[in-house]
Amino acid sequence: MTRPTLKSALLALALAVSVPGPAWAVLPDERLENPVLETRARDISKNLRCLVCQNQSIDDSEADLARDLRIIVRERLVAGDSDDEVIAFVVDRYGDYVLLTPPVKGSTILLWAAPILLAGAAGAGAWVAVRSAGRKTEETPS
Template sequence: MRLASVLICLGLALAGPAVAVQPDEILPNAALEQRARQLSSGLRCLVCQNQSIDDSDAPLARDLRILVRERLVAGDSDRAVIDFVVARYGDFVLLSPPVNARTIALWVAPFTILAAGLIFLWRRRRMNAAPATATPALSADEQRRLDELTRGDS
């Protein structure tokens, strides 16, 4: 059982990135194909949402890969291709969205959550480390009354 676990972990560690580009999509011009791969690796699959269109087998990802290649063959620059896809699908299609007014929450939220968590832990630790306040000593009257109550005398 242990050997099987080690082999599975080793296989996963050695596995390379999956590339879903089909042979019929590959451009004959190697320079354009390289540009297409570079561009498509930065575009999010709208179906999978955590993969690039280069890694996704979804039909929409295939359509986007073909679109990118068509735009490159038509002579568009890399920036023009990205702008075209973003104009059609929005900033969400970018795996690394730009920092602007609409996406600032995406960039700031992780740091805000981390800071809030650290402040919470710091305050909790400080509160637990504070020494307990000593109970004030009983006055003579209070001690006498306590003794009476514990003995059962009223």
Template sequence: MADRPAPARRIVVLLAVLAGLAGLGPDPAHAVLPEEVLANPAHEARARAISKELRCVVCQNQSIDDSDAELARDLRVLVRQRIVKGDSDDEVIAYVVSRYGDFVLLRPPVKGATLVLWIGPIAIVLIGLLALISYFRRAGREAENAGR
């Protein structure tokens, strides 16, 4: 008899492989260099949180917290300098946005120009649902008519 793994064992093997692959992925925390870290842990935590919201304008699909790009590093340092100087989180973010525009925000703000981004997906799902409902209703009616 051929030795085949039982389905349950197969799933366990698959999960183990996936977990292994996940472990191989880049650790996003590694972009921050030791010398950048602030002495005050509260400041550092705020800097990390802000950095995760800001897009690296060179690599574009990473936050500056993830990115090894030099400009991302300089932006991280700038964020930390402003925190140490006493800026609030909003003030730090507003400063970077004033230089680079809303594009640097990984979560774009809800406003006129970005409304399509926020409403668009919901609208498309709603349209699809309505189309499905009307289709099944009609199909049901036709089946009823045919059965009569």
């Protein structure tokens, strides 16, 4: 039997750390006893944005506001609301930005257009920089 080397131990540690684990944000005291309602709550929570973290769902976030939203979602489900009614309830209070995929409409068009506008601006800037650099090399006497 061979002894493990430092190299193999570090490799095992790196692999253990790099494997993603489950989201630990949803605490045991938040979970519903009814597995059907809990599954619905998790599905809804995965599509709602944490307004503190902004790029995480409330299902993944450990922020206090995300916890409050998870509790609201579960309370609404226990009260008998449909999934759409729960989402509408949250959107009425926090606006379309709370949705990880906001609807395309006048008030959210900038959210959808921003990546395209930024890419266009970056492309235009690169084009101007390349064109300007080309002119400078033509003007430089040899």
